[in-house]
Amino acid sequence: xxxKDSKGIFQQIADNICEKIISGEYPVFSKIPSVxxxxxxxxxxxxxxxxxxxxxxxxxxxxxxxxxGYFVTEExxxxxxxxxxxxxxxxxxxxFIRQVKLLNLSQEELKPLFDQLNKQP
Amino acid sequence: xxxKDSKGIFQQIADNICEKIISGEYPVFSKIPSVxxxxxxxxxxxxxxxxxxxxxxxxxxxxxxxxxGYFVTEExxxxxxxxxxxxxxxxxxxxFIRQVKLLNLSQEELKPLFDQLNKQP
Amino acid sequence: xxxKDSKGIFQQIADNICEKIISGEYPVFSKIPSVxxxxxxxxxxxxxxxxxxxxxxxxxxxxxxxxxGYFVTEExxxxxxxxxxxxxxxxxxxxFIRQVKLLNLSQEELKPLFDQLNKQP
Amino acid sequence: xxxKDSKGIFQQIADNICEKIISGEYPVFSKIPSVxxxxxxxxxxxxxxxxxxxxxxxxxxxxxxxxxGYFVTEExxxxxxxxxxxxxxxxxxxxFIRQVKLLNLSQEELKPLFDQLNKQP
DNA sequence: GTGGTCTAGACCACC
DNA sequence: GTGGTCTAGACCACA
Numbered sequence: 001x002x003x004k005d006s007k008g009i010f011q012q013i014a015d016n017i018c019e020k021i022i023s024g025e026y027p028v029f030s031k032i033p034s035v036x037x038x039x040x041x042x043x044x045x046x047x048x049x050x051x052x053x054x055x056x057x058x059x060x061x062x063x064x065x066x067x068x069g070y071f072v073t074e075e076x077x078x079x080x081x082x083x084x085x086x087x088x089x090x091x092x093x094x095x096f097i098r099q100v101k102l103l104n105l106s107q108e109e110l111k112p113l114f115d116q117l118n119k120q121p
Numbered sequence: 122x123x124x125k126d127s128k129g130i131f132q133q134i135a136d137n138i139c140e141k142i143i144s145g146e147y148p149v150f151s152k153i154p155s156v157x158x159x160x161x162x163x164x165x166x167x168x169x170x171x172x173x174x175x176x177x178x179x180x181x182x183x184x185x186x187x188x189x190g191y192f193v194t195e196e197x198x199x200x201x202x203x204x205x206x207x208x209x210x211x212x213x214x215x216x217f218i219r220q221v222k223l224l225n226l227s228q229e230e231l232k233p234l235f236d237q238l239n240k241q242p
Numbered sequence: 243x244x245x246k247d248s249k250g251i252f253q254q255i256a257d258n259i260c261e262k263i264i265s266g267e268y269p270v271f272s273k274i275p276s277v278x279x280x281x282x283x284x285x286x287x288x289x290x291x292x293x294x295x296x297x298x299x300x301x302x303x304x305x306x307x308x309x310x311g312y313f314v315t316e317e318x319x320x321x322x323x324x325x326x327x328x329x330x331x332x333x334x335x336x337x338f339i340r341q342v343k344l345l346n347l348s349q350e351e352l353k354p355l356f357d358q359l360n361k362q363p
Numbered sequence: 364x365x366x367k368d369s370k371g372i373f374q375q376i377a378d379n380i381c382e383k384i385i386s387g388e389y390p391v392f393s394k395i396p397s398v399x400x401x402x403x404x405x406x407x408x409x410x411x412x413x414x415x416x417x418x419x420x421x422x423x424x425x426x427x428x429x430x431x432g433y434f435v436t437e438e439x440x441x442x443x444x445x446x447x448x449x450x451x452x453x454x455x456x457x458x459f460i461r462q463v464k465l466l467n468l469s470q471e472e473l474k475p476l477f478d479q480l481n482k483q484p
Numbered sequence: 485g486t487g488g489t490c491t492a493g494a495c496c497a498c499c
Numbered sequence: 500g501t502g503g504t505c506t507a508g509a510c511c512a513c514a
Contacts, residue, residue, distance in 0.1 A: 006128075008513060009308060019223065045309075045514050084224055096217050097237045102140070103205055110238065116218045117231065129489065155501065166491045171503075187372060188499030188501050249369075250504065261465065276486065287506045292488075309486050309514035326466055338459050339479045344382060345447055352480065358460045359473065371498060408499055 001042050009044060010052045017056065018080045021072055028076060031069045032062060059083075122163050130165060131173045138177065139201045142193055149197060152190045153183060180204070243284050251286060252294045259298065260322045263314055270318060273311045274304060301325070364405050372407060373415045380419065381443045384435055391439060394432045395425060422446075 001016070003009050020026045032038075035053060039046035053070055056062045061076045100110070122137070124130050141147045153159070156174060160167040174191055177183045182197045194200075221231070243258070245251050262268045274280070277295060281288040295312055298304045303318045315321075342352070364379070366372050383389045395401075398416060402409035416433055419425045424439045463473070 003308075005308075010513075022223065047514055051514085081224060084220070085226075088220060088224060088226075092217065092220065093234060096213065097234070099205075099209060099213065100238060102143075103202060103209060105206075105209075113214060113218070114235075117221060117234075131489080156503090157501090166493095168492090168504095169490065172489095174502090185502075186499095187366075187368075188497090190501060252504080264465075277488090278486090287508095288487095289489095289507090290505065293504095295487090306487075307514095309512090311486065323466060326462075327468075330462060330466060330468075334459065334462065335476060338455065339476070341447070341451060341455065342480060344385065345444060345451060347448075347451075355456060355460070355480075356477075359463060373498075410499060414499085 010048050010055065013038075013042060013044070013049065013052045014056055017052070018061065018084075021061070022077050022080050026072050028072050028074050031071050034069055131169050131176070134159075134163060134165070134170065134173045135177055138173070139182065142182070143198050143201050147193050149193050149195050152192050155190055252290050252297070255280075255284060255286070255291065255294045256298055259294070260303065260326075263303070264319050264322050268314050270314050270316050273313050276311055373411050373418065376401075376405060376407070376412065376415045377419055380415070381424065381447075384424070385440050385443050389435050391435050391437050394434050397432055 001013075003012050017026065017032065026032055033041065035046050035049045039049045042049065053062065053064075057064060057070070059079065060073055061079060062070045063073055064070050122134075124133050138147065138153065147153055154162065156170045157167045160170045163170065174183065174185075178185060178191070180200065181194055182200060183191045184194050185191050243255075245254050259268065259274065268274055275283065277291045278288045281291045284291065295304065295306075299306060299312070301321065302315055303321060304312045305315050306312050364376075366375050380389065380395065389395055396404065398409050398412045402412045405412065416425065416427075420427060420433070422442065423436055424442060425433045426436055427433050
């Protein structure tokens, strides 16, 4: 996996796992890969994965059954979506709108955006 | 000026100056505040401003006339808009769309967004 | 290490590192000394080394693996030689020739130069 | 006139004048352009020219007849050539040789150099 | 342990 | 007055 410089690696991995949970790849109650396994897959130090898992555990997104592994909690998908929505409406959307206005983008240039947003729902 | 934690102060100042350039507050060819003057205004160390100015110079947004000061280049506004548009279409917009789809936002929730984007133009 | 006044210390250190790379002392993919270690060895402040490393990184001569250190890139030796050759043929050599002609040096005076240049190859 | 960043502007102007002297453009005993005139031609502040002339005067390359102007001294050409030759053999030539060896330039690549050096004398 | 950023203060050369 | 560089020391996030 490749990482950006702007955010911590552990953060990026946490986001990645969260997305796997809400997309259904890691279902509720399922066991996620062990620390060492995940570290190998991601190509990072296992301490980094350790930190990721601890943060996720602190937010009740996964929990630990000692000696067995980490499991997706029942409330995980709901919590993740809730946190992200808050973040989205508080920061990301306003900032996005600000950018569009600042760059003075034309309707023409924004068409692909509207097309995408109107697609499926 | 107040700063966020997520990005470096020197970066935020650079962004701020860029916005002053494209808004016309710092016109093309005009002299921008001296390093130490800017430092005083922004309430930061002069080294921090130095770094800001050097990064902007590397991007040909300002240039230096020795012993006199830094000046907005002729191509500055165009370059800034170009750089930001590239960034927008390459990363910000796709990421924004990805978020919207991932959170499975309803048309109802997106209404404020459309309203804002359709406002002025 | 001792430094000349004419060029910045950070520049001289950068040149020094480049020469260590093309001489093979710092092989491709190897880790170079950490910022603070290098600072101690060179007898300068760590900020100075930081600047050196960042300039070298911008030129793709070294890269950073977060929390681990700086590493010599695969393309480093080739890039360094290429950059220096360009500089040599574009500026140093013409300027050298210009000097020789301006000073109207005799063949006699230039003999040591020819001897040196014809030595090994 | 255009200036490099590496050396002071006043230095570059001094060098330029010295070259005009040894090339004969400014003959011995002749009057060189006035401070303000030179400043206009070079596109720099007259203080900068003032400093240039004072340095040249300090080295007995020009002298000042008050109210009339600056004149090339009799000994100027000889002094300039002497100073430059010293500099050449002490620093420039050894450094040049070092570069050539470091870049491991082939006889092929050096041919233009030899051609130029063997041309006229 | 690693890099990264910032501050405070000094000193220099140059215009 | 301008920029430019360096030092010393602090603090932080990350691996």
